[in-house]
Amino acid sequence: MELAWYALLGLFFATYLVLGGYDYGVGLLLARRADQAARRATLTAVGPFFLGNEVWLVAAVGILFGAFPTLEGELLSGFYPAVLGALAGVVLVTAGVQLRSRSVAGSARAGWDRVVVVGSVLAALGWGALLGGLLQGVPLTADGHVAGAGHLVTPFVAAAALTVLALVALHGATFLTLRLPAADAPALARVARGLVPAALTAVATATVLGLLSDRVRAAVGRPAVAVLLPLALVAALLVARAALRRGRAGVAFAATATALALPAPLVGAALWPRILVSTTDPAASLAVADAAASRPTLALLGWLVLPLVPALLGFQAMCWWVFRGRTDGRAPVYW
Numbered sequence: 001m002e003l004a005w006y007a008l009l010g011l012f013f014a015t016y017l018v019l020g021g022y023d024y025g026v027g028l029l030l031a032r033r034a035d036q037a038a039r040r041a042t043l044t045a046v047g048p049f050f051l052g053n054e055v056w057l058v059a060a061v062g063i064l065f066g067a068f069p070t071l072e073g074e075l076l077s078g079f080y081p082a083v084l085g086a087l088a089g090v091v092l093v094t095a096g097v098q099l100r101s102r103s104v105a106g107s108a109r110a111g112w113d114r115v116v117v118v119g120s121v122l123a124a125l126g127w128g129a130l131l132g133g134l135l136q137g138v139p140l141t142a143d144g145h146v147a148g149a150g151h152l153v154t155p156f157v158a159a160a161a162l163t164v165l166a167l168v169a170l171h172g173a174t175f176l177t178l179r180l181p182a183a184d185a186p187a188l189a190r191v192a193r194g195l196v197p198a199a200l201t202a203v204a205t206a207t208v209l210g211l212l213s214d215r216v217r218a219a220v221g222r223p224a225v226a227v228l229l230p231l232a233l234v235a236a237l238l239v240a241r242a243a244l245r246r247g248r249a250g251v252a253f254a255a256t257a258t259a260l261a262l263p264a265p266l267v268g269a270a271l272w273p274r275i276l277v278s279t280t281d282p283a284a285s286l287a288v289a290d291a292a293a294s295r296p297t298l299a300l301l302g303w304l305v306l307p308l309v310p311a312l313l314g315f316q317a318m319c320w321w322v323f324r325g326r327t328d329g330r331a332p333v334y335w
Helices: 002-032 036-067 069-078 080-102 106-136 155-179 182-212 214-219 223-245 249-261 263-271 295-305 308-322
Strands: 274-276
Touching (some): 002 036, 002 080, 002 106, 002 155, 002 249, 002 263, 002 295, 036 069, 036 080, 036 106, 036 155, 036 295, 069 274, 080 106, 106 155, 106 214, 106 263, 155 182, 155 249, 182 214, 182 223, 182 249, 223 249, 223 263, 263 274, 295 308
8 A cells, every 4th residue: 555655656756846837948948038928828828737836746646655655754844955945946947927917027937037047947946856866865863863965965855956956947948939929939859959959968977876876776676677767758858859850749748748757757667665765774674565544544635635636637637738839829828
């Protein structure tokens, strides 16, 4: 039962990274849009999906609190700079997008657009640092608590954070290539293709630093799965670049979505059966089974979550179906 809930947590968080990822990627690209009309068109493209995408983060946090209370406590205390940065980014993006049009002054709107850009950077870096910190292991003491947060200040964690930032920017660019009017697609495809080398460099740097890190090598329980992650990321990025060159925006978007969906489940699989690997005392490592709530609690939560998953999937499918296709002058303006 613990494995099922662990897989569900990974599924929800991976889905959030894919859906929220293009929100933050679009937010990052606001810095490249010179005039207000272009920025409004950019946000209109993501408008119908924006708030619904955040629901997956709420659902993932709910599973973490209910099904893995011990893990939740240690994540919030031992990874608080990364978690705080990510959540601050989510709040800034949400506030900036919804408040930018409350003022008619162009300077005020430009200021809120800068808030969206900063929030997007923080969210991407924060979630990347969290995943990198998990894969690197933590200073878990014999009493079961993470000692401080200094373990996040390492080259590997920084490289992992920058990798997620690069993937998010590329994902947002491919989303806009798919959603904005066809006349804008070639220019956006060039922007997206230009981001692929940066993403490949980030993946390669994180891989090399991971291989050189004693902490990462000691924490990974399944090396084959850990090696699969960078290989799959590189393959997805190359597919995205080839698709963009051929003008197949849908294929490119699917490839970048795959790249953002892979890290969460593969990091969890690489650490299995542990979730928090102690770098100071291997015996103090926290296993998934020990981090989970009791069987009766999990069974009760199952009855609550059972209708939730199809409802979320159905809402997401309906949203994409209703607002499918490219935006044009008749598209509703949200922000």
